[in-house]
Amino acid sequence: MARFFAASRRISALLLIFAVAACSTVDGDGMTADGIYDPFETQNRRVHEFNRNVDQALLRPTAVGYSSVIPDDIEDRIVNFSRNLQSPSIVVNSLLQGDVPGAGLGVVRFAVNSVLGLAGLFDAATDFGIPQHETDFGETLHVWGVGEGAYIELPLLGPSNQRDTTGLLVDFFTNPLSYVGLDGPASYVSLGAGVARGMSSRGRYVDSVDGVLYGSADSYSQARLIATQNRRFELGQEDASAEIDPFALDTEGF
């Protein structure tokens, strides 16, 4: 499920402006028992309800249909194509983070996959043992010392926070590909591939995502907890379980 959120975070940023505008009031001190700062919980829950309805009516049926009709092989080609288009942005963000080896990986992967991988349809770089490397402007902000800020559930894109939402906007409007003439119709190709990639994730991890959205007692807080833990892990942050001690709990009777 976490992988689904990770993929969907990156699909597009079209509706972000609505979300940012919607988050304007604060209730209580906003800290949840799970250590997540969520002062906009009331609005976030409304967005969550909207997302669940869209998923149920549109995204889930489409994605499950897509995933079962399109052969796995073709799905993989489209996912690879979409991933390859992200490479230039990964290179730029790696450099901004001072991560020269990461930027190098991005350059080599983009070159290998664009040429030998037929415009990115095949992940030839991985076949040559060049590891995948992903990053975004949210991570750049993290490296620069910006905290995650308040938790935000974005319409259609799902769980995020203030820092990563800013990152999404910056990545969306500064995609290096647009400076080399790959905008206009080509950007729709990129957006389309991104949407298809999101559908592949939704279709492939259908049980996990359904488990969170429809199987849990409070799908909003489960999604919030899972997405936040996953993102903190991606960024290499200490997780909240550091204080777990298996010897310091009364398990009598269980």
Next chain:
Amino acid sequence: MNRRFFISGLSAALVLPALPAFAITEAGAKKLVDSLVNDINKVIAAGKSESAMFRDFERIFKRYSDTSYIAAYAMGVDGRRATASQKRAFSSAFQSYIGRKYGSRFREFIGGRLEVRSVKKVKNWYEVSTTAYLRNEAPFDVTFQVSDRAGKDLFFNMYIEGVNLLLTERSEIGALIDRNGGSIDGMIADLKKAG
């Protein structure tokens, strides 16, 4: 004599569990996870029906994990007001629930595999890192925390890409109790249908 035997047996029972507290070794922790990963891979590869798979995962969970610790942690502070029979009923419902829930997660690993990567000591337990390899996905981390708290090596927590089983389930059980207006029996009844 019977009574003395009983008393010495009782004191041995009280003292003994404290003794092997640091008997867990890196090799022991790795062996447990090797064997666990092997069993999970077998279930993934066998590709049985959904219900047969969930039963297999429930069996794996019972055999390799510290079920009483995980159940007690998941119930959190509400565990303090639970009666002995509620605790028993909860533990049993919780084990089946975990088998179903994580069974369906690992089902998505079909065609993939887990590999043990490294072991490191953390305070008085070990953390065993494994890598999951799935079709057309970047490899990702699945980590098990292993202790011998219960007298033998068992895992008491699991992370899938940083998502912590203990925290996630405590939040879910808390939400189930809230939904039932604070009723533990109501939560247990719901748990039997959940997952």
